[in-house]
Amino acid sequence: MGEIHGLDFINDRTLAIANRDGLVALFALPREEPVGQSRRIAAIRQLRGRQPHKLNSPGSIAVRLESHGRVSVLVCNNYTHLVTRHVVNRWLGYRATSNQLLLKRGLDIPDGIALSHNGKWIAVSSHGTKDVKLYRMSGSLGPESEPAGVLQNAGYPHGVRFTADDRHILVADAGSQMVHVYASDGGWKERREPARSVAVLDEATFLRGRASFDEGGPKGLDIDRSNSIVAVTCEEQPLAFFSLSTILGAVEDCRQGRAIALA
Structure with missing residues (x-):
């Protein structure tokens, strides 16, 4: 592991970790209970890709289980502005x-x-265009595919997650104190604005990390398996937990044009 960035679990004992220094490493976790232990383990596999699809500055990743033991590892190559797919067995x-x-x-x-x-x-999430692109999964999906939907006014979007019912998408805005919430109308086509925005950092914490206009806010974001807890992280706030129902339930205040502060 080098410049560690994103990670995703293939299963409960195997995970993929993206390193900005140019590779994705796969690890098998020890079977023993990890509490109270420190263990050095080696990667069971390193993914570098091959030309012309060699990995370059891999950041966030997502794992998708396929048939016949295959696993797709989708990798955001940050500074070459593309997503690559690497199938492992x-x-x-x-x-x-x-x-x-x-x-x-x-x-x-x-x-x-x-x-x-x-x-x-x-x-x-597309940092430079300040939005999140949504692509429909299909056999024809490829590098020239246009996004079917766009989540607008996302600031400087970083972490992104669907709720378990796929009715909402949460987006961490690295350039503000906010997590933006987008609501589905049964699908994710066309363009849409945030349904509401929730402050997950207090102002003092945000300003400490405000080294530039696109920094200081939340970056990492995930929702637990019970679909009840949202985890958020950034440099100045390593890990914080919030109730998903609270983030999704603040309807009236947002209708009146007020952001919700949970920090």
Whole structure:
């Protein structure tokens, strides 16, 4: 591991970790209870891709389980502005069997990626265009595919996650104190504004990390398996937890034009 950035679990004992220094490392966790232990383990596989789809500045990643032991690892290559897909096979010790360019059109520094739970959508946050692109999963999806939907006014979007029912998308805005919430109308086509925005950092914490106009705010974001807890992280606030129902339930205040502060 080098310049560690994003990670995702393949299963409860195997995870993929993206390193900005140019590779994705796969690790098998020890079977023993980890509490109170310190253990050095080596990667079971390193993914670098192959030309012309070699990994470059991999940041956020998402894992998708396929058939016949195959696993797709989707990787945001931040500074080449594209998403690559690397297929590994767990029956072959997670050896890569395919590398391809998956998404490119409309992306400018892809900083976050998420898959919908129904398998129909890929969401990719695009830092340079200040939005999140939504691509429909299909056999024809490729680098020239236009996004089917766009989440607008996301500030400087980083982490992105679907709620378990795929009715909402949460987006961490690295340039503000906010997590933005977008609501579905049954799908994710076309353009839409945040339904509400929730402050997850207090002002003092935010200003400490405000080294530039696109820094200081939340970056990492995830929702737990129970779909009840939101985890948020940034440099000045390593890890904080919030109730998902509180973030989604602040309807009236947002209708009146007020942001909600949870920090």
